[in-house]
Amino acid sequence: MSESISAGNEQPGTDQRLAKGARSRASIARHAADVASVEGLTGVSIGRLATDLGLSKSGIATLFGSKEMLQLAAVKAANEVFMDEVIKPALSEPSGMPRLRALVERWFAQVAAPAFPGGCFRVATLAEFDSRPGPVRDAIAEGNRDFLAFLSNEIRLAQDQGHLTDRNADVVAFELDAVLGAAHSAHQMGNEWGVATARSIVDNLMS
Numbered sequence: 486m487s488e489s490i491s492a493g494n495e496q497p498g499t500d501q502r503l504a505k506g507a508r509s510r511a512s513i514a515r516h517a518a519d520v521a522s523v524e525g526l527t528g529v530s531i532g533r534l535a536t537d538l539g540l541s542k543s544g545i546a547t548l549f550g551s552k553e554m555l556q557l558a559a560v561k562a563a564n565e566v567f568m569d570e571v572i573k574p575a576l577s578e579p580s581g582m583p584r585l586r587a588l589v590e591r592w593f594a595q596v597a598a599p600a601f602p603g604g605c606f607r608v609a610t611l612a613e614f615d616s617r618p619g620p621v622r623d624a625i626a627e628g629n630r631d632f633l634a635f636l637s638n639e640i641r642l643a644q645d646q647g648h649l650t651d652r653n654a655d656v657v658a659f660e661l662d663a664v665l666g667a668a669h670s671a672h673q674m675g676n677e678w679g680v681a682t683a684r685s686i687v688d689n690l691m692s
Contacts, residue, residue, distance in 0.1 A: 519603075520534070522563075525613045526560075531546055534555070560628065567595075570594075581642045584643075632662075637655050640652075649691065668680050
């Protein structure tokens with residue numbers, strides 16, 4: 486009986502420690518994504534984050550284990566931010582063209598005021614890791630494939646309503662992704678003409 490009571494008393498403390506560890510991990514991963522947006526994922530290291538956040542290297546190593554695991558956590562954190570900032574708000578709109586337009590508008594909003602200090606995480610890391618085989622590249626590629634598949638599906642729903650009917654949905658998704666990526670790069674370089682041109686191209690694609 487006493488052993489059961491003791492075990493029951495330990496559980497809340499264990500849950501609290503796990504919750505605290507999860508919060509710490511999430512906070513560190515988000516900072517890693519911030520760093521990666523400016524300096525690339527190769528600029529993310531346990532030592533760098535320990536210095537930035539005033540934490541011990543051993544503490545971060547305990548949570549992530551290695552630089553590669555830290556980079557993977559940064560990719561996951563960035564995907565979650567994109568989901569929260571772009572995809573989830575658009576899902577509140579009716580399916581089809583209203584949702585697709587909302588998605589594009591939220592996307593353009595991230596071009597103008599990106600969630601990360603270095604701009605779009607996806608654009609930066611796709612270019613950085615496109616020729617670097619390994620788990621980090623695989624995670625970036627998977628996230629990109631998932632997003633393009635989601636975008637293609639939304640385009641098909643719009644086509645079911647009579648929009649964009651003469652276009653291949655996968656092609657339109659690829660074009661939108663490419664043009665928004667170019668808009669991001671133009672904005673980061675201070676080329677607002679390029680952003681306006683991207684907007685015009687997207688309007689034509691969705692007309």
